[in-house]
Amino acid sequence: xxxxxxxxxxxxxxxxxxxxxxxxxxxxxxxxxxxxxxxxxxxxxxxxxxxxxxxxxxxxxxxxxxxxxxxxxxxxxxxxxxxxxxxxxxxxxxxxxxxxxxxxxxxxxxxxxxxxxxxxxxxxxxxxxxxxxxxxxxxxxxxxxxxxxxxxxxxxxxxxxxxxxxxxxxxxxxxxxxxxxxxxxxxxxxxxxxxxxxxxxxxxxxxxxxxxxxxxxxxxxxxxxxxxx
Amino acid sequence: xxxxxxxxxxxxxxxxxxxxxxxxxxxxxxxxxxxxxxxxxxxxxxxxxxxxxxxxxxxxxxxxxxxxxxxxxxxxxxxxxxxxxxxxxxxxxxxxxxxxxxxxxxxxxxxxxxxxxxxxxxxxxxxxxxxxxxxxxxxxxxxxxxxxxxxxxxx
Numbered sequence: 001x002x003x004x005x006x007x008x009x010x011x012x013x014x015x016x017x018x019x020x021x022x023x024x025x026x027x028x029x030x031x032x033x034x035x036x037x038x039x040x041x042x043x044x045x046x047x048x049x050x051x052x053x054x055x056x057x058x059x060x061x062x063x064x065x066x067x068x069x070x071x072x073x074x075x076x077x078x079x080x081x082x083x084x085x086x087x088x089x090x091x092x093x094x095x096x097x098x099x100x101x102x103x104x105x106x107x108x109x110x111x112x113x114x115x116x117x118x119x120x121x122x123x124x125x126x127x128x129x130x131x132x133x134x135x136x137x138x139x140x141x142x143x144x145x146x147x148x149x150x151x152x153x154x155x156x157x158x159x160x161x162x163x164x165x166x167x168x169x170x171x172x173x174x175x176x177x178x179x180x181x182x183x184x185x186x187x188x189x190x191x192x193x194x195x196x197x198x199x200x201x202x203x204x205x206x207x208x209x210x211x212x213x214x215x216x217x218x219x220x221x222x223x224x225x226x227x228x229x
Numbered sequence: 230x231x232x233x234x235x236x237x238x239x240x241x242x243x244x245x246x247x248x249x250x251x252x253x254x255x256x257x258x259x260x261x262x263x264x265x266x267x268x269x270x271x272x273x274x275x276x277x278x279x280x281x282x283x284x285x286x287x288x289x290x291x292x293x294x295x296x297x298x299x300x301x302x303x304x305x306x307x308x309x310x311x312x313x314x315x316x317x318x319x320x321x322x323x324x325x326x327x328x329x330x331x332x333x334x335x336x337x338x339x340x341x342x343x344x345x346x347x348x349x350x351x352x353x354x355x356x357x358x359x360x361x362x363x364x365x366x367x368x369x370x371x372x373x374x375x376x377x378x379x380x381x382x383x384x
């Protein structure tokens with residue numbers, strides 16, 4: 001039974017990756033940076049196989065408006081080879097960790113001429129079939145505000161204020177109405193108690209019924225105001 | 230009485246339509262064959278119609294936000310008017326409707342002023358019809374708001 005399971009698992013492991021054996025490479029889509037700053041271009045991959053010792057990473061660069069790509073970085077056999085002749089000589093550094101499937105590079109001291117598309121291609125033998133992934137670098141003098149940020153902020157603040165004002169208004173009305181109601185109830189209760197005491201004691205002060213009348217008339221005013229709105 | 234009500238309602242609907250058209254159509258500025266702002270910058274040549282998104286500057290986003298808020302408040306005012314028409318006590322005034330309508334007119338005014346002041350001065354740049362509609366919608370909505378303050382519900 002066990003041998004059967006072991007054989008089946010070996011066969012499955014052999015078959016399934018065979019069909020879905022494609023390496024998937026992840027980089028960003030677009031990166032924005034300021035002139036003179038450094039930027040880290042990340043590249044990682046997903047593969048069904050374990051990370052082999054012969055894993056390779058390579059970066060190529062295509063300037064904006066040009067059709068030719070130039071290779072600027074290659075990692076193979078455990079050694080990273082950076083650009084020493086091209087547009088990024090002395091400005092490129094390897095900051096990735098190949099055993100963790102990270103092939104990121106660091107570009108230093110960016111300039112406007114660095115605008116372009118960077119393509120990362122990773123291979124994890126025997127898993128070599130895959131599409132390279134590209135990230136676009138945009139270098140700005142001043143990082144622009146994204147479309148819709150200010151628009152959304154203004155609309156959100158105004159609508160939020162509106163909702164807040166409406167909530168506060170109804171809350172105030174509710175609280176005032178409840179206070180008036182509890183006041184009238186307490187006065188009514190006091191009047192009853194003093195009415196029962198009256199059979200033994202002096203007459204109750206005349207202020208009480210007028211206070212009750214004032215409370216009920218205020219409540220009526222509130223209701224009419226509610227109806228008016 | 231019914232005639233006045235109908236007139237006021239038609240005016241309100243007209244203002245709402247003006248605001249929606251002014252906000253949605255990207256024709257606040259016209260230069261030669263291209264129309265720009267508020268959302269797209271479109272160029273018409275014999276090849277066809279090519280559009281790209283308008284610039285992301287702060288003031289254009291502020292104008293977008295204010296126009297959208299004006300449309301929303303005009304719509305809220307319409308809903309409040311219909312609600313108060315049936316729920317108001319006899320002799321009452323349409324205060325909520327008036328407040329929302331006047332706020333809408335305020336927002337359109339701010340949007341139009343910001344656009345007028347901040348739009349760049351190019352040689353052959355002219356203002357498009359959406360801009361004109363915004364300026365027309367402002368006094369109309371202000372008058373409509375004032376009418377709602379004065380209007381009273383009769384028997």
